[in-house]
Amino acid sequence: MHYHSYAEVAVSAAGEFLNGLPAGAAVRFDYGPDMFGRGSIALIDYLRAAQRKCRLSHQANLIWQQRLVKSQHELATKRQACRIATESFFAGLADLRLGMNEYEFGQLLKQRMIALGADSVEWLPVRFDPAGKSYAQPNYNVPLARGNFTGLI
Template sequence: TGFTDIALEAVVTVLEGLPQNAAIGFDYGRDMNGRGSVALISALQRYRLSDAADLIWQQRLIKSEHELQGKQAACKIATDAFFAGLPDLRLGMTEYAFGQNLKQRMIGLGADSVDWLPVRFGKNGRGYAQPNEDNALRPDDFIWVDMGARRADQISDLNRIAKVGKATAEQQELYDFVRAVTLRVAEAIRPGMTGHDAFAVFEPLWAARHFSQGAIAGRIGHGSGLALTEPPSLMAGST
């Protein structure tokens, strides 16, 4: 962000050094619709273009030690900031104010930026992609935060939850159930499994509680790296 023109110049310079009959493989991505650049399209027109999504993601899926360390650092910053920030909460504080508080804590703990930080107070979940609002914290509310803190070229993607007051026995039991399912699926994942295989471990564990149809998960996890959300998806049919 803010360096798009310079980045395009760099890409065009690389392209101009290629033979005219070269093929260029790229992954435009389903989330990139409408973000094309006329300068980039003009530079690409003299080459053969190939959909190289599968090849690119085979490389991107495997994290280097450098990437793993960056990811671990980003996740630690996000988690530490959340728990350190809980004592700052006061009844009447807004989602927006708590979000700003957390951003400052994350920067102070070493984040280069905080790209993603929805904060939600209350009992009913509003859409997580909406901006933080002046929704004030009240007794018995839940506090839910999804945190994307960036450290170097890696970004965290994790959420944490807390509650004003004490959890009821039912809430504690539900929390314990969800956590147990999460850990059992994580422990079952092995090299060579597909996203579908991992989802197949989850499905019978989750179905045992007979939740309503609206509480059925379509996906239980996704990759993360340079971007907040990346392949693979842990979902039915994923190869």
């Protein structure tokens, strides 16, 4: 099972680490813009409990300075990749049918991306599910059903 339960294990490990810190320790973390919608209630609970023993400091700004686009070439490459992914997804919606599975739809999208100029498509998580699956899991034979949403993660 590809990456199954990795987030739960990581949150548990972080919680154990926080619980083991001595009183007065400083903890700096990034829970910034890239984490919107991907939060963990368990992690929040650990952080709230840790506040009694240590000082928490949000460091998203410092960390994001390290993540900034470094060159005009990188920026142009990211724009091109986003354009290809977006155009492929919206054009691919015309091919989507009830009963088609995630894997089949993902393969159609990969073909479209390559036709639009992608050199290769190594990873393309597609989801047909109202909730619950991690974006890091591979595409499955889950068929599209009424009431599902379709997402290119």
